[in-house]
Amino acid sequence: MEAQELLGLARKSLPLAYAPYSGYHVAAALLTEAGEVFTGVNVENSSYGLSICAERAAVAAAVGAGQRKFTRLAVVTEGDAPPLPCGACRQVLAEFAPNLHIIVASREEEGQSYLLAELLPHAFVLRAK
Ligand code: THU
Numbered sequence: 001m002e003a004q005e006l007l008g009l010a011r012k013s014l015p016l017a018y019a020p021y022s023g024y025h026v027a028a029a030l031l032t033e034a035g036e037v038f039t040g041v042n043v044e045n046s047s048y049g050l051s052i053c054a055e056r057a058a059v060a061a062a063v064g065a066g067q068r069k070f071t072r073l074a075v076v077t078e079g080d081a082p083p084l085p086c087g088a089c090r091q092v093l094a095e096f097a098p099n100l101h102i103i104v105a106s107r108e109e110e111g112q113s114y115l116l117a118e119l120l121p122h123a124f125v126l127r128a129k
Helices: 003-016 054-064 087-096
Strands: 026-032 037-041 070-077 101-106 112-115
Touching (some): 003 026, 003 037, 026 054, 037 054, 054 087
Antiparallel strands (some): 026 070
């Protein structure tokens, strides 16, 4: 699936974001190696620190459905600046997809592409015993 199509799927999910505190809506669409797409939105909480980012919501949906191999992620907001994944989300993405391609876009623009490895060089890795 092309990046623009994945961005379109993320944009479709944007109205589902629950962000009454920040007013900043984020949606993510995660493409699996098998071609399946899992979406996620940010889900805020009145106890602010419990809020969940859209990217991690998408990862949780995919992993909960048995999918762990990801090739591409699209993230969108309606804001002016493209929504680069926060540091916590970068680390969570690196757990499953160190070679992930990420496209971020605001409003109607085409989007900017990054590699996860350039956004999070030297990610923490713990070798399971
Ligand atoms: N947020 C995301 O969904 N993804 C990110 O990578 C950064 C921030 C959300 C969390 C919170 O609901 C809102 O954006 C403002 O921080």
